[in-house]
Amino acid sequence: MSYEGTFRVWRGDAEGGDLEDYRVEVHDGEVVLDILHRLQATQTPDLAVRWNCKAGKCGSCSAEINGKPRLMCMTRMSVFEPDEVVTVTPMRTFPVIRDLVTDVSFNYAKAREVPSFTPPPDLAPGEYRMAQEDVSRSQEFRKCIECFLCQNTCHVVRDHEENKQAYAGPRYLMRIAELEMHPLDVADRVPAAQDEHGLGLCNITKCCTDVCPEGIKITDNALIPMKERVADRRYDPLVWLGRTISRRRA
Amino acid sequence: MADIERHDYDVLVIGAGGAGLRAAIEARERGLRTAIVCKSLFGKAHTVMAEGGCAAAMGNVAAKDSWQVHFRDTMRGGKFLNNWRMAEVHAKEAPDRVWELETWGALFDRTPDGRISQRNFGGHTYPRLAHVGDRTGLELLRTMQQRIVALQQADHAETGDYEARLRVFAECTVTELLTDDAGAIAGAFGYWRESGRFVLFSAPAVVLATGGIGKSFKVTSNSWEYTGDGHALAMRAGADLIDMEFVQFHPTGMVWPPSVKGILVTEGVRGDGGVLKDADGRRFMFDYVPDVFKGQYAQTEDEADRWYTDQENNLRTPDLLPRDEVARAINTEVKEGRGSPHGGVFLDIASRMPAEEIKRRLPSMYHQFKELADVDITAEQMEVGPTCHYVMGGVAVDPDTGQSTVTGLFAAGECAGGMHGSNRLGGNSLSDLLVFGRRAGLGAAEYVTGLVERPAIREADVDAAARMAVAPFDPPAPGDAGENPYTLHAELQQMMNDLVGIIRTEAEMAEALERLQGLRARLRHVVVEGHRQYNPGWHLALDLRNMLMVSEAVATSALTRTESRGGHTRDDHPVLDPEWRHRVLVSRCVRDDPDGGPVVPRVSVVLSERVPMRPDLLALFDIEELGKYYTPAELAGHPQGGAA
Numbered sequence: 051m052s053y054e055g056t057f058r059v060w061r062g063d064a065e066g067g068d069l070e071d072y073r074v075e076v077h078d079g080e081v082v083l084d085i086l087h088r089l090q091a092t093q094t095p096d097l098a099v100r101w102n103c104k105a106g107k108c109g110s111c112s113a114e115i116n117g118k119p120r121l122m123c124m125t126r127m128s129v130f131e132p133d134e135v136v137t138v139t140p141m142r143t144f145p146v147i148r149d150l151v152t153d154v155s156f157n158y159a160k161a162r163e164v165p166s167f168t169p170p171p172d173l174a175p176g177e178y179r180m181a182q183e184d185v186s187r188s189q190e191f192r193k194c195i196e197c198f199l200c201q202n203t204c205h206v207v208r209d210h211e212e213n214k215q216a217y218a219g220p221r222y223l224m225r226i227a228e229l230e231m232h233p234l235d236v237a238d239r240v241p242a243a244q245d246e247h248g249l250g251l252c253n254i255t256k257c258c259t260d261v262c263p264e265g266i267k268i269t270d271n272a273l274i275p276m277k278e279r280v281a282d283r284r285y286d287p288l289v290w291l292g293r294t295i296s297r298r299r300a
Numbered sequence: 301m302a303d304i305e306r307h308d309y310d311v312l313v314i315g316a317g318g319a320g321l322r323a324a325i326e327a328r329e330r331g332l333r334t335a336i337v338c339k340s341l342f343g344k345a346h347t348v349m350a351e352g353g354c355a356a357a358m359g360n361v362a363a364k365d366s367w368q369v370h371f372r373d374t375m376r377g378g379k380f381l382n383n384w385r386m387a388e389v390h391a392k393e394a395p396d397r398v399w400e401l402e403t404w405g406a407l408f409d410r411t412p413d414g415r416i417s418q419r420n421f422g423g424h425t426y427p428r429l430a431h432v433g434d435r436t437g438l439e440l441l442r443t444m445q446q447r448i449v450a451l452q453q454a455d456h457a458e459t460g461d462y463e464a465r466l467r468v469f470a471e472c473t474v475t476e477l478l479t480d481d482a483g484a485i486a487g488a489f490g491y492w493r494e495s496g497r498f499v500l501f502s503a504p505a506v507v508l509a510t511g512g513i514g515k516s517f518k519v520t521s522n523s524w525e526y527t528g529d530g531h532a533l534a535m536r537a538g539a540d541l542i543d544m545e546f547v548q549f550h551p552t553g554m555v556w557p558p559s560v561k562g563i564l565v566t567e568g569v570r571g572d573g574g575v576l577k578d579a580d581g582r583r584f585m586f587d588y589v590p591d592v593f594k595g596q597y598a599q600t601e602d603e604a605d606r607w608y609t610d611q612e613n614n615l616r617t618p619d620l621l622p623r624d625e626v627a628r629a630i631n632t633e634v635k636e637g638r639g640s641p642h643g644g645v646f647l648d649i650a651s652r653m654p655a656e657e658i659k660r661r662l663p664s665m666y667h668q669f670k671e672l673a674d675v676d677i678t679a680e681q682m683e684v685g686p687t688c689h690y691v692m693g694g695v696a697v698d699p700d701t702g703q704s705t706v707t708g709l710f711a712a713g714e715c716a717g718g719m720h721g722s723n724r725l726g727g728n729s730l731s732d733l734l735v736f737g738r739r740a741g742l743g744a745a746e747y748v749t750g751l752v753e754r755p756a757i758r759e760a761d762v763d764a765a766a767r768m769a770v771a772p773f774d775p776p777a778p779g780d781a782g783e784n785p786y787t788l789h790a791e792l793q794q795m796m797n798d799l800v801g802i803i804r805t806e807a808e809m810a811e812a813l814e815r816l817q818g819l820r821a822r823l824r825h826v827v828v829e830g831h832r833q834y835n836p837g838w839h840l841a842l843d844l845r846n847m848l849m850v851s852e853a854v855a856t857s858a859l860t861r862t863e864s865r866g867g868h869t870r871d872d873h874p875v876l877d878p879e880w881r882h883r884v885l886v887s888r889c890v891r892d893d894p895d896g897g898p899v900v901p902r903v904s905v906v907l908s909e910r911v912p913m914r915p916d917l918l919a920l921f922d923i924e925e926l927g928k929y930y931t932p933a934e935l936a937g938h939p940q941g942g943a944a
Contacts, residue, residue: 079560102523166447
């Protein structure tokens with residue numbers, strides 16, 4: 051089965067741009083990325099689209115389809131009616147380079163600010179012993195394909211350029227949670243999560259979880275537990291008392 | 301040329317997949333200033349698509365496993381064509397490379413006693429693959445990406461600059477390697493994909509880690525990056541490629557819907573109990589155990605099923621034969637009319653284990669079929685068929701240092717040749733890129749450290765590379781419409797699929813070579829629209845240079861080898877021939893062929909001899925088994941007193 055679909059694709063660059071209408075053939079079983087490839091091959095050879103695996107595993111082809119942040123390779127055309135206009139725009143939180151391609155360097159900068167895995171000093175390679183139950187928690191977060199859709203959708207930085215400096219975003223707050231929950235990591239990132247990476251700016255609206263193509267429960271399993279760890283440290287009256295006393299003695 | 305961005309490094313790594321990152325980590329840890337150039341964003345490389353696992357004889361699940369058993373399995377899988385020294389180094393070093401990843405933060409699935417769990421895979425005697433569900437490649441790549449960040453953090457702490465010793469040039473494509481007057485590597489020329497601006501790297505050592513060639517075929521599990529760049533760059537720089545006729549068709553790719561045809565279905569499905577069935581529900585693999593593997597695989601379904609729980613007393617299921625055997629079997633089943641509705645066969649895991657267990661062990665497969673094909677693999681059978689997956693051939697390298705036949709040029713991972721012989725075992729790719737990525741990084745570091753004088757780039761080469769890169773923007777000659785790069789690519793893919801695919805004949809390959817000649821001529825007239833900023837049509841036009849060159853190497857080698865073995869099946873020469881075992885086909889660039897020229901130079905293929913296996917390694921095999929592969933004369937020195 052095939053039909054001619056109507057697509058509106060944002061074309062332009064950092065200077066500006068606009069939505070342009072195209073009529074493109076759509077075949078049974080196709081995804082949005084297939085349509086953009088057909089556009090390139092038949093009508094717009096210079097249409098800029100970032101993609102790589104076309105199998106939902108690399109997280110390159112993030113965009114907004116009818117306003118919703120999604121992977122183009124995992125959005126099947128069958129979810130739209132044949133007469134429905136499908137609008138494809140670049141991710142809004144990051145600066146446009148050209149057409150659907152955005153500058154995602156914000157994310158790589160944030161990645162560098164999180165202290166890396168810190169191995170236990172007394173274990174040699176091959177001596178690591180961890181229970182499956184214990185690694186499962188961090189393994190969920192390591193399913194992340196770094197598509198940056200959570201970063202794009204998070205209202206703390208979406209349309210709030212001024213927060214970008216102070217806020218790592220869901221992906222990298224989750225990275226902190228992943229390392230904190232790693233059974234053998236010996237570093238402490240709890241105070242920094244709040245003070246340097248902006249954990250407190252997150253108000254758990256779960257938008258990140260909603261758009262995650264891997265179905266990772268970012269809010270419930272990473273961000274809220276991190277907030278709890280911060281609260282335990284900062285606001286638990288017994289911990290506060292103990293810390294105050296020991297500080298006085300010192 | 302003034303408008304070229306220039307950089308100076310000790311080691312330049314091309315490719316940011318597993319092999320490239322591991323090489324870069326090693327070079328940086330040895331104190332060298334290292335750059336990584338990659339066509340995609342950092343962390344997106346094809347390695348993320350590796351699913352099943354990383355083979356390493358750690359013996360965590362089967363205590364009897366050892367490097368010798370892994371070595372034997374690898375040589376058998378490659379039908380004894382493998383560079384035996386590479387197979388030896390690989391089997392010995394793989395466990396250390398896996399354990400090292402844990403110290404960088406990798407989280408593999410665990411055994412009940414807390415060690416790294418290992419799963420079964422085709423061709424491996426014991427459960428040997430370290431894995432993380434069915435997303436092992438992502439775990440490896442992310443771990444090394446994060447290791448690079450950790451090294452950059454250390455450099456930042458020391459110098460205030462994250463990129464003082466290790467920098468990633470993402471979305472940057474290298475179009476040409478540059479050599480000095482003596483032919484030694486001096487650097488590389490490329491362009492930023494984002495802006496189209498040129499960039500020149502001066503570096504005495506280049507490590508190629510560009511992966512494979514699958515994008516020359518229509519049905520493939522490979523991503524767009526797999527355009528054979530490293531293979532072609534190496535040849536144009538004067539290096540030899542070997543074994544280019546051996547292309548692995550993975551037996552299980554998705555076959556429906558058409559837009560996802562070729563996407564990989566991990567061998568882990570079969571490793572964990574899934575079985576192949578024909579249209580009548582028959583487990584057909586029992587009919588396809590070839591002579592060389594007789595006695596190593598179960599003959600009945602009962603025994604095969606018992607093997608999953610009792611591997612001591614039973615033989616494994618033939619569903620887990622090496623990939624070339626399974627792919628050919630599926631091909632035959634479909635051809636003889638016993639296939640599934642969309643031209644594949646059935647892969648059944650639904651009837652073999654509870655739904656929850658399937659979702660836990662194979663989450664990506666569950667997700668992939670649900671999202672892309674509306675198939676619930678916990679309730680229904682999958683439809684699968686062969687897909688172009690991996691090239692065994694590649695740059696000829698020194699097994700210990702990874703250096704090619706060009707001074708200063710190193711290669712590792714899929715773009716290097718030799719390790720896998722005529723057919724790679726599943727799981728041996730992730731371990732290959734760790735072991736030989738490190739070796740190449742080390743080899744490059746030692747080479748650079750020992751240099752007295754750095755090879756100098758010839759400016760004329762830079763000018764020529766710049767002219768070549770922008771040639772597709774030249775307006776077509778009057779009366780000439782100009783060729784569309786997308787059309788040329790589609791024609792190449794269809795042609796390679798039809799004529800140089802899983803089953804080959806002399807007539808079809810001769811036709812393929814003729815068609816390639818036509819495509820070479822047409823590529824000279826390619827015209828792209830728009831400007832240089834993030835222009836995919838232009839990028840494809842430049843990648844096509846490499847694809848056409850590599851396709852000629854594959855087709856010519858395949859035409860020359862008149863036998864069937866591993867990833868090379870000749871309908872007109874169906875038998876494995878011991879006289880071909882000791883021969884190796886070497887592909888080289890021909891400079892002055894009238895049909896070639898600078899856009900796509902011609903490739904010649906010459907016959908050479910393989911180095912005989914070291915006697916102590918040969919002695920690891922029973923003489924009876926070796927007799928199936930070797931000529932009697934080659935076995936004269938075997939301790940079991942080879943037949944004269």
